[in-house]
Each structure stands twice: as C-alpha cells, then as structure tokens.
Amino acid sequence: MAEEFVSNLFKGLENVSLIVGRKGVGKSKAVQGIFGKSLEYTDENVQVSSNRLFSLKYRPIQWEHKTVYYEFKTHIWVHETGKNDSFLSSSSVDRARLGGPIDAIVFIFDAFQPDSFKEFEFWSNFASVNNIGLRLCVNNPTKPAKILNLLGFQKTHNYGNICVSKGWEYVDLSKMYESNSLTFPSTKLVIKPDQVDPHVGYNNYLHVLLAFEQHFWSYMYSVRRYDAPGQTGLEAGIRVTPDLLGSWVRNDAIAKMNFGIFGITSQRLASYLCCDGEIDYTLYDSDWEKVVAALDEKEIFKLTAQLFPEVECSTVVETPMESIENVIYKLKKIHKKLQLLPLTERRLQAAKVAVAYSSQLA
Numbered sequence: 001m002a003e004e005f006v007s008n009l010f011k012g013l014e015n016v017s018l019i020v021g022r023k024g025v026g027k028s029k030a031v032q033g034i035f036g037k038s039l040e041y042t043d044e045n046v047q048v049s050s051n052r053l054f055s056l057k058y059r060p061i062q063w064e065h066k067t068v069y070y071e072f073k074t075h076i077w078v079h080e081t082g083k084n085d086s087f088l089s090s091s092s093v094d095r096a097r098l099g100g101p102i103d104a105i106v107f108i109f110d111a112f113q114p115d116s117f118k119e120f121e122f123w124s125n126f127a128s129v130n131n132i133g134l135r136l137c138v139n140n141p142t143k144p145a146k147i148l149n150l151l152g153f154q155k156t157h158n159y160g161n162i163c164v165s166k167g168w169e170y171v172d173l174s175k176m177y178e179s180n181s182l183t184f185p186s187t188k189l190v191i192k193p194d195q196v197d198p199h200v201g202y203n204n205y206l207h208v209l210l211a212f213e214q215h216f217w218s219y220m221y222s223v224r225r226y227d228a229p230g231q232t233g234l235e236a237g238i239r240v241t242p243d244l245l246g247s248w249v250r251n252d253a254i255a256k257m258n259f260g261i262f263g264i265t266s267q268r269l270a271s272y273l274c275c276d277g278e279i280d281y282t283l284y285d286s287d288w289e290k291v292v293a294a295l296d297e298k299e300i301f302k303l304t305a306q307l308f309p310e311v312e313c314s315t316v317v318e319t320p321m322e323s324i325e326n327v328i329y330k331l332k333k334i335h336k337k338l339q340l341l342p343l344t345e346r347r348l349q350a351a352k353v354a355v356a357y358s359s360q361l362a
Contacts, residue, residue, distance in 0.1 A: 014219045015072060015101070016076075017074045017076045017105070018077050019031060019078045019079070019108065020079045020081045020106070021081065021107060021108035021109060021116065022080065022109070022113070022115070022119070025142075027078055027108050030208075034212075035061070035209070037061045037063065039059070039078065042056055042058055046098075048090075048094050048097050049094050052087075054079065055079065056077055056078060056079060058078045060075055060076060061076050062075055065213050069222060069223065069248050070221060072219065072220040074103065082119065088119065095130070099127075102132055103133055103218050104133065104136075104212065106136045106138055107119075109138070111159060113142075120137065120162070124166045124167075128167070133217075133218075135167065136208060136211060137159075137171065138173060141173065173205075220239070222236055223236055226275070226277065228279070229269065229272060229328055229331055230252070230325075231252055232251040256328065259328065263358075265358075266351075266354040266355050267288050267354070270288075270351045270353070270354035272331075272335065273334060273350035273353055274338065274350035274351075275335075291347075291351045295352060301359075304359055307356055331353075331357070
C-alpha cells in the first residue's frame with residue numbers, strides 16, 4: 001500500500017459532494033454510472049484540523065453542469081465509512097469544519113447487507129447539523145432483480161420511511177421511476193408501483209444525476225447569453241441567488257409574452273437570425289427596404305408554408321405560451337442552421353425567413 005499523505009483539498013473548497021458508504025456497497029460503480037467518470041484508488045487524507053484527518057477512498061473528481069441561466073462545478077469526495085471509521089468518533093468542531101463546504105451528501109447502502117445501513121444515523125445527524133441542502137439515501141442492491149423480489153417490498157419500504165423521516169430523499173435503484181417525476185425545484189422521485197428495474201441501478205442513475213442538476217448549489221454563476229426573441233440577455237459570472245434566478249425566469253416569461261403579443265419587427269428578427277454572437281440591430285438599417293424589395297414573393301409564400309405548415313383542426317394548444325414557445329424553438333433552430341452560411345448568403349436568407357414569419361402574423 002502506498003504511503004498515506006495529507007491533502008490541502010479542504011482549503012478554499014466550495015460545492016463539495018460527499019459520497020459515503022461501507023465497503024462493498026458499490027460506491028465506485030454508482031459514481032461512475034451517475035457522472036460518467038472513472039475513479040482511481042488513493043490513500044489521500046483531507047486535513048480537517050491539526051489532529052483530525054478525513055480519509056478518501058478515491059481521488060476527488062469534479063463534475064460540471066450548465067443550464068440556460070447558470071453553471072456550477074461540484075467536487076466529489078468518496079469516503080468509506082463503517083465500524084472502523086475513525087471520523088465517527090470525531091468532535092463536533094471537526095464535524096462542523098468538514099461540513100462547511102459540503103453542499104450534497106449521498107449515503108449508499110445495500111438492502112441485502114443490513115449492516116451497511118448502520119452508519120446512516122451518524123451521517124444523517126452530520127447532514128442536519130451542517131444544514132446540507134441535498135441529501136440522497138441510495139439503496140444500491142448487489143443482487144439480481146429476481147432475488148430482490150424475494151427481499152420483499154416491506155423491508156425496502158422500511159428503509160425508505162427511515163430516510164424520509166430524517167429529511168432525506170430515498171432513491172431505490174431497483175425501482176422504476178416516472179420519467180417526469182423530477183421537476184425544478186423539487187427533487188422528489190415518484191416510483192412506479194410494483195415495477196422492478198431488470199438491470200438493477202442502471203436505468204436509475206439518471207435520477208440521481210437530475211437531483212444534482214436541479215439542486216440550488218451554494219456557488220453557481222450566470223452564463224453569458226445575448227438578447228433574442230423570447231429571451232433576455234445575461235452577463236456572465238454573476239453569483240446566483242434565489243431572487244436573481246427568479247427575476248431572470250420572470251424576465252424571460254415577459255420577453256416571451258411580448259414576443260407573442262406585440263410581435264417583433266421583421267427587420268429586428270432578421271438581425272437576430274443573421275447574428276453570430278451579440279445582435280447588431282443596425283445590420284439592415286442602410287438597405288432593409290432594398291433587400292425586401294428584391295425578394296421573390298412566390299418564394300416567400302413557399303417558405304411561409306414550410307415554416308408554418310397547416311395543422312389538423314383537432315390539434316390542441318394547451319396555452320398561448322405553448323404556441324409562443326414552439327415558434328421561438330423553430331426560429332432558434334433556423335438561427336443555428338444559418339450560422340453555417342457565408343455572411344452575404346446568411347444575410348439574405350435571414351431576411352427571407354423574417355419576412356415569411358411577419359407575413360404569417362399579418
């Protein structure tokens with residue numbers, strides 16, 4: 001075994017995710033399945049205090065995620081707990097120091113190994129004292145699904161009740177979950193009754209990943225994006241707060257409503273479709289009327305029919321916003337395609353699409 005060494009990883013860290021569980025419960029397999037990253041064994045220790053080390057089973061990895069509003073990075077630590085885990089006897093001060101940068105904790109156990117659940121009480125208290133936001137209790141069975149059925153629903157259900165009573169999300173990797181059961185900002189998982197995953201864990205790693213994606217991390221930063229139809233611009237690097245995120249979402253909703261109710265001039269739409277980065281709304285100021293006059297009317301009608309095909313009268317649009325979303329989505333796809341064209345051709349095609357769109361609203 002390689003000689004143990006002490007790491008300074010603890011210094012200046014933020015958004016740490018702690019994965020804990022006993023030996024043999026499938027921690028590394030779960031981490032690899034969830035985040036798609038390989039793990040390397042290590043004898044690394046994190047210096048919590050002058051007389052307290054915290055052991056890591058694998059070298060820390062990072063996972064990054066980006067949304068339309070913000071991006072974040074989490075540092076993932078994997079710790080092997082158990083009856084010989086020295087940290088279980090640590091002081092409250094050391095527990096608080098370790099818990100400071102931890103934003104998420106995942107406790108992994110195996111229902112076929114009852115002893116693997118014994119440390120849950122300690123880590124549940126640890127999470128509560130340190131006010132860790134995301135807490136997932138993951139049953140990662142090591143037996144095939146057929147044998148799992150013999151374990152009985154009641155036993156696994158009892159584990160779930162214990163976890164939920166402590167304020168944790170219970171994730172049973174042997175169960176099938178509803179595909180739409182994770183919606184922002186909730187991380188609640190909805191189980192399909194009496195359905196067992198034939199590939200234990202395989203199809204449900206995604207749900208753990210979604211919980212990570214949708215968690216409101218302590219450190220998230222805005223991404224840069226430009227003004228566009230139905231979308232307000234945003235500067236990069238702003239630390240996200242709930243109030244700020246709420247205002248950005250509202251601004252987008254207002255932009256979508258304005259786009260649908262008041263419309264957008266064909267010239268401004270053409271400027272957006274032609275842009276490669278920030279929109280220059282003066283792009284057609286000098287020759288817009290000339291460009292439009294040169295367009296072939298039959299070609300515009302044909303393009304309009306392609307962009308907005310007639311739909312069956314039985315087709316139901318649930319809300320006006322849904323219709324607006326559909327149009328915006330279609331225009332964004334066209335915008336991406338136009339980026340492949342040379343500037344002169346892109347400028348002409350953008351004008352054609354904008355005029356075709358405007359004629360549809362006339």
